[in-house]
Amino acid sequence: MTEKIKILMIDDHPMIIEGYQNTLQFTKKSKQELTIDIANNCDEAVKLMDKSISLQLPYNVLFVDISLPPSTDGSMSSGEDLAEYARKVLPNAKIIVLTMFNESFRIHNIIKTIDPEGFLIKSDLTSRELASAFQAVLYNPPFYSGTVNSHLRKTIATDIIIDDKNRKILHLLSQGIKTKNLVSHLDISLSAIEKRKKHLREIFEVRDGQDETLIDEARKKGFI
Template sequence: MTEKLRILMIDDHPMIIEGYQNTLQFTKKDNQELFIDIANNCDEAVAFMDKSVQSEWLYDILFVDISLPPSTDGTMSSGEDLAEYARKILPSTKIIILTMFNEAFRIHNIIKTIDPEGFLIKSDLTSSELASAFQAVLNNPPFYSGTVNSYIRKTITSDIVIDDKNRKILYLLSQGVKTKNLASHLDISLSAIEKRKKQLRDIFDVTDGQDETLLDRARKQGFV
């Protein structure tokens, strides 16, 4: 019996999409027939998703790149926003996230907000991994690439619990944002940030007060 699969691939690099398409067509099972739509930005992706809901021929799988040009109306600024939108209007569609980002904060955020059935870091990706991910997500999700799995293992085996604001502080510091500028990114006062940084130094047992030492310890535990 033929299994007809409808797929939407969202990436702003045509060559990358061509590679994904070729891999899937070449490695699909004999009884699988793939119907692939391609979107190069947020606007095209939303139009395809809305149309699939109207036609009631829903997508089986979405491949979503995180770095995308924002939508013209400004409501969507990345693939994360698109994936959240897909979760609302296409609740049964499986989502595979593809991204160049491999920072712990971004990985944590994507798992928490989207909980994708597939999560692939582009620098880990080979055509055989893409083919494996595709079949695994169809039949037995989730499928996470090596970098994502190692992050999950590190944070599960760590007995440290850090809330989202503190994770964001670590992330912003790792991106080179100065302490005095953190307040504008986090919508809390500078004194609240200083308190949180003290908490983080206590958690990671940093006695020299240096941000670099704090980041180094947080990295080793998989939080940055």
């Protein structure tokens, strides 16, 4: 009996998506029938997800690149936000996260916030690993690539978890928005924002108190 699998691939590099598609179609099992939709940004992905739900044909598997440009309304600053949205609206879908970031705390953060069924570091990725990850995620999740597993095995002295509000603060600051104007974008007071910024400076070991340095350090570690 044919097993129909509906897939949404989200990446802003068309060549990469083409490679993923070809690999999956070439390595799928004979009983599997794959339908693959493509989105190049958060807005397209949300539209396709919502449409799949309204048609009662929800996606079974999502490939989500973390480094996506923000959505036009600013509600999503990366693929991480998109994956969190997918978790809410497509609770039965398997999520495979793909990222270039390979810092320990970034990896831990994604596992804590999204808990993906698949987690692949792009620099590790081969066609064989993508094919293995896809089949494992369908029938025996999770599947984590080598780099992810080695980071998870290391015990991290300071487990840096940046919550949603703090990531939004970092994102807005990186867009050049002044601290005093953050209140209109976040439903918290200015003193709460200042407290969070102080905490972020401690996390990223920013000594000079400058927003530019904070943004720089957060960007280096893949949070922006």
